[in-house]
Amino acid sequence: MKKLFTLTLILTSIVTFAQNVVNITYVTVPRENSKEFLSLHKKFMNLTLSEERKIMGSGIFSHVYAGDFTFAIYDFYENASDIDMDANITNKVLAKNVEAMNLSKEEQEALSSEWQLYTRLYADNHSDQIRIFQGLDTLRYEKKNMDWKSKKVFVNHKFNTKWGKNIDFRNTWLAGYAKQLKESGTIEAIYASRHLYGSGMSWHMYVVYPDWKSLAKWQENFSAAEMDENTKTFWKSISSHSDDVMSWIGGIDQETGKFDYVK
Numbered sequence: 001m002k003k004l005f006t007l008t009l010i011l012t013s014i015v016t017f018a019q020n021v022v023n024i025t026y027v028t029v030p031r032e033n034s035k036e037f038l039s040l041h042k043k044f045m046n047l048t049l050s051e052e053r054k055i056m057g058s059g060i061f062s063h064v065y066a067g068d069f070t071f072a073i074y075d076f077y078e079n080a081s082d083i084d085m086d087a088n089i090t091n092k093v094l095a096k097n098v099e100a101m102n103l104s105k106e107e108q109e110a111l112s113s114e115w116q117l118y119t120r121l122y123a124d125n126h127s128d129q130i131r132i133f134q135g136l137d138t139l140r141y142e143k144k145n146m147d148w149k150s151k152k153v154f155v156n157h158k159f160n161t162k163w164g165k166n167i168d169f170r171n172t173w174l175a176g177y178a179k180q181l182k183e184s185g186t187i188e189a190i191y192a193s194r195h196l197y198g199s200g201m202s203w204h205m206y207v208v209y210p211d212w213k214s215l216a217k218w219q220e221n222f223s224a225a226e227m228d229e230n231t232k233t234f235w236k237s238i239s240s241h242s243d244d245v246m247s248w249i250g251g252i253d254q255e256t257g258k259f260d261y262v263k
Helices: 007-012 031-048 081-100 105-123 166-184 212-221 229-236
Strands: 021-027 057-066 071-077 127-132 152-161 189-198 203-209 238-252 259-261
Touching: 021 105, 031 057, 031 071, 031 081, 031 105, 031 238, 031 259, 071 081, 152 166, 152 212, 166 189, 166 203, 166 212, 166 229, 203 212, 229 238
Parallel strands: none
Antiparallel strands: 021 071, 021 127, 057 071, 057 238, 127 189, 152 203, 152 238, 189 203, 238 259
16 A cells, blocks of 8 residues: 555654644444444445555544544545545545455345445534644654554543634643643653644644553542643633543554554
8 A cells, every 4th residue: 555554653753744634524323333333434444445545544533431423533634635536536446446346236235235324324413624733743742662553542632722822822731731741651642633624623632541541540640739820821822622532443554554443
């Protein structure tokens, strides 16, 4: 695969791209269909992968707490214009790959039924947004030799900032919350993105924990003491805030070039 990378590679190599963007789709799948959706997502992701695609990487998260979605699908691209181009290419690749399978009439009908179910589960009550990583490398932190073969706990801290307060937000985030997180020894990474198109808040600050014990340890030890001046300035820069807790469960594997779930 010429330009397919895992979620890992995309997140750790953001700075090497002039304009890295992510197209996020929040899907709301009935709980009784969750297992079937994941199976179909893997199947059709792999049926649409090709060197022709513009997609640079893809990962899927399972909702755990807060937000009103079941799964969040993150598709990474070099620039925003590639997203629309990739949609057209995907349909052609799927048709070509299905044709190459030489299915019987019954098998074709079964696959068509699966595709219809998958697209319905995907599209019903979904929402999209496009976000950008460009220029945010100073907000990124990552431990060396992270193990991306296992599930990760992502806490997505989402903020809308007040007009003209983005610099205050960035500086006080780094000097306060981000500094405390790094020093706590409980996290593996911090990533940041900004809103570009669609529904979504100004900032997403992703804090990555290796497991639930580490998240619990951070929560137990985090001090809710009286605010210092940095913290006051931070919250004064914000107009609204919410959090999502997600589990990273799979993506395109760097070695195989195939989509799969982590153990």
